[in-house]
Amino acid sequence: MRKKNQLMPLFMLLTVASLPVLAEEVKPAATQPNHMLKMMDGDGDGRVSKQEFMDKRAQHFEKMDANKDGFLDQQEATEMREKMGGMMQKMRERQKQPASGSHTPEP
Numbered sequence: 001m002r003k004k005n006q007l008m009p010l011f012m013l014l015t016v017a018s019l020p021v022l023a024e025e026v027k028p029a030a031t032q033p034n035h036m037l038k039m040m041d042g043d044g045d046g047r048v049s050k051q052e053f054m055d056k057r058a059q060h061f062e063k064m065d066a067n068k069d070g071f072l073d074q075q076e077a078t079e080m081r082e083k084m085g086g087m088m089q090k091m092r093e094r095q096k097q098p099a100s101g102s103h104t105p106e107p
Contacts, residue, residue: 039056040052040053040056042055042056064076064077064080066079
């Protein structure tokens with residue numbers, strides 16, 4: 001049971017890592033599911049198979065496995081959490097900024 005409890009934060013981090021936080025443009029929440037679907041849809045058929053989903057997860061695992069030993073350790077998880085935190089902060093900052101080309105209507 002203790003081993004499962006130790007792996008839960010790592011599993012959650014891997015799940016978060018599969019989110020499209022590296023997108024160049026922050027899209028409104030309503031369009032993010034479509035963006036996520038397109039990111040995982042390897043064959044472009046408009047659907048994500050279990051294999052396509054697992055392939056994307058495997059890519060994220062490879063990115064997290066900094067020393068390429070086939071395992072994720074506490075240091076790698078901490079580094080990824082810090083990296084994700086920085087990316088999330090940048091995303092929040094971009095959301096606060098007005099979109100380019102937009103203007104405030106005058107009264």
